[in-house]
Amino acid sequence: MQNPGSPADVMQLLRRNAIGFADQPAVRIADQGMLTWAELDARARAVAGSLSGQVTVGDRVVLSFGTSLDFLPALFGSWYAGAVAVPVPPGKAAQAAARHTGAPVILVAEDVERAVAAGLTAEPVAVAYETALVQYTSGSTGAPKGVLVSHHNYMQNLRMVDEFTRSVAPGIEDLRAVSWLPVYHDMGLAVLMFTAFRGGTATVIPPQAFVGDPGVWLRTISEIGGNFSVAPNFAFDLCVRRVPAEEAARLDLGSLAIVLNGAEPVREDTLLRFADHFGPAGFKPHAFAPCYGLAEGTVLVSGLRYGGTPRTVRFHRESLRSGTAVEQPGAGRPLVSCGRRPEGLAVRIVDPVTSAEMPAGEMGEIWVHGPSVGRGYWQDEGSTAASFQARIDGFDEQPYLRTGDRGFLFEDELFVTGRLADLIQLDGWLFHPEDVEHTVERSVDLLHGRRCAVVPLGDKGDRLALVAEVRMPLPLDPGLRVQIEAMVRAAVGNEHGIEISEIELLPTGSIPVTTSGKVQRAKTRALLAANQRGDIR
Structure with missing residues (x-):
């Protein structure tokens, strides 16, 4: 096999x-069904042939696909034609x-089938256009933006994902x-690109299919001997709640060498519950790989870990509320590490107001610099300058990505x-709504497993409201x-x-939420106001 990092x-x-x-x-x-790599390549060439005359090098092609075998042929076919892919729901x-x-063209699954049936084919362009993707953000704290991801960005990030994966599970080859x-x-x-x-x-x-029956994910891993998977934290809780112990015991999860946990805060109790519930199925706790990333960074920013299970550190609760992390073994609040950065990335914590770098243990905005950071936002010079061209005060001249995340x-x-935009300040203390929501979901049985959101009230935001979904009429x-209110x-x-x-309390x-299931708190706050006016019920 060739060196997987060799393609440009x-x-x-x-x-x-x-x-x-x-x-x-x-x-x-x-x-x-399935596609082999040769079949996928042939279908991609057919897509490229169908795009001939419709696009020129650098044009955008919108890919409007659900879960379909034709998505990857459409993606690579767009690249073969020299176009920029724009994947959307x-x-x-x-x-x-x-x-x-x-974009002059929108591709759907039927277009791929027609191209293949017509026997169209085209050779890939000799040199790929610089931009590979316009990747839309989730829009959890605002309108989605289109991140410009270059071929170089993606190849560098795939190398970093490979380094990350090998740091946790070095034995995976197939x-x-x-x-x-x-x-x-x-x-x-x-996942597909890796x-x-x-x-x-x-x-x-x-x-x-997963939302309706979370067990289908684990049964599939069991049936095919899956060794790599990815999911946000809520998915593991959902599996514990919805997959009975007797069904779990019939699974074989011993092949699962690494499962990435990202896209939202990683919870220690989630990891422990999942490992305990699926231990009889052969699940190994060290397979968990908490990580952090975002679309603006192509995907991965941190996660490397060498040896052992995911690291949890307990920190003094009041210090955390004031913005400082002070270790307190035993009695402190547990936080799960998102590991170390890959080689080639610089990750720094910066005061979001002064742009000064913060000392270790002090909370601030996460800033990132490196070859996998995207090139900016599509046709949005103001947001590109603000987010992708930040400079650390008194440090150096290289630009950093402001992630909008706090850590x-x-x-x-x-x-x-958590997200800086969601941060709540009350009586001099700082709180992330996700932490309060997690407490509610964990502590109130009638809301266990239900979506909820904590949002500020009033113009000053000096009071809090909880909006929670319930199954009951x-x-x-x-x-x-x-x-419920008392609990x-x-x-x-x-x-x-x-x-x-x-x-x-609202209906299920x-x-x-965003397309990835993240609560949109600004919209929830507006929903709360509408409900209180009697606009909805």
């Missing part, structure tokens, strides 16, 4: 695999993305990835605490409502020392 651009990964792993399955989807998002990027993440999301796409980087096989499950460095490992019995206030007061002023599915 991402489209050459497919060309290499089509020769070196021609008959090996590249991607497999239940009820749709199927539906209305495709038209919006085409308007935003000026990569068998299993994913239920949306293919248009940066993390879901990264599979191409390693010349492995990706088995993909529709996200809606700190402790013994050269990154601990991520509304309005609730007054006595039950009083019981919420007691749990939050005991854990965080703050008061929840208002509690709003009411709280707005």
Whole structure:
């Protein structure tokens, strides 16, 4: 096998695999079949042939796909034609993305099938256009933005993912990835691209199938001997709640060498519960690999770990609320490390107001510099300058990416605490709403496993409201409502020392979320105001 890091651009990964792993399955989807690397390459060439005359080098092509065998042929076919791929969810998002990027073409699965049936084919362009992707952000704290990711960015980040993976599970050679993440999301796409980087096989499950039956993810891993997977923290809790112990015991998860946990705060109790629940199935706790990344950084920023299980450190609670991490073994609040940065990336903690670098253990904004950081936002010079061209005061002239995330460095490992835009300040203390939401979900049985959001109230934001979804018909019995409110206030007061002023209970599915399942708190705050006016019920 050739050195997987040797190609200069991402489209050459497919060309290499089509020769070196021609008959090996590249991607497999239940009820749709599979494609070998040679078949994927042939279909990509057909797509490139269909785009001939419709696009010129550097044009954008919108890819409007759900979980489909035709997504990768469309992606690589766009690159073969010299175009910039713009992956989006199927539906209305495709038209919006085409308007935003000026894309002359929107590809859907039927277009790929027609191109293949017509026998179209084209040779890949000799030199790839510099930009590979316009990758939209999740939009958890604002409108989604299109990140410009170059071929060089992606190849560098894939190298970093490879370094990360080998630091946790050095024995993996035959990569068998299993994913239920949306293919248009940066993390879901990264699974497919890393599979191409390693010349492995990706088995993909529709996200809606996982939400309806979380066990399908683990059964698939068990059936095919999957050794690599990725999911946000909530997915592991969902599996514990929805997969009975007797079903868990019938699984074989011993092949799972590494499972990345990212995209939202990683919780120690989640890791412990999952390892305990699926231990009888052979799941090994050291397979967990907490990590941190974002679309603006292509994907991965940190996660490297050498030996042992994921690291949890306990910190003094009041110090954390003041913005300083002071270790307190035994009694402190547990935080899970997101590991170390890969070689070639600089990760620094910076005061978001003064742009001064913070000492180790002091919280601030996470800034990143390196070859995998994207080139900016599509046609948004102001946001590009603000986010991608930041300078650390008195340090150096190299530009840094301002991630908008808050965290700190402790013994050269990154601990991520939450989004700066969501940070709440009450009576001089600082709180991340995710932490309060986690306390509610963990401590109040009637809200266990339900989506909730903590948002500030009033113009000054000096009071807090909890918006929570419930399965039961509304309005609730007054006595039950009083019981829920009392449990919420007691749990939050005991854990965080703050008061929840208002509690709003809504039907399941009411709280707005991003395509990756993150709560959109600004929209939730507007929803709360509308509900209190009686606009919705």
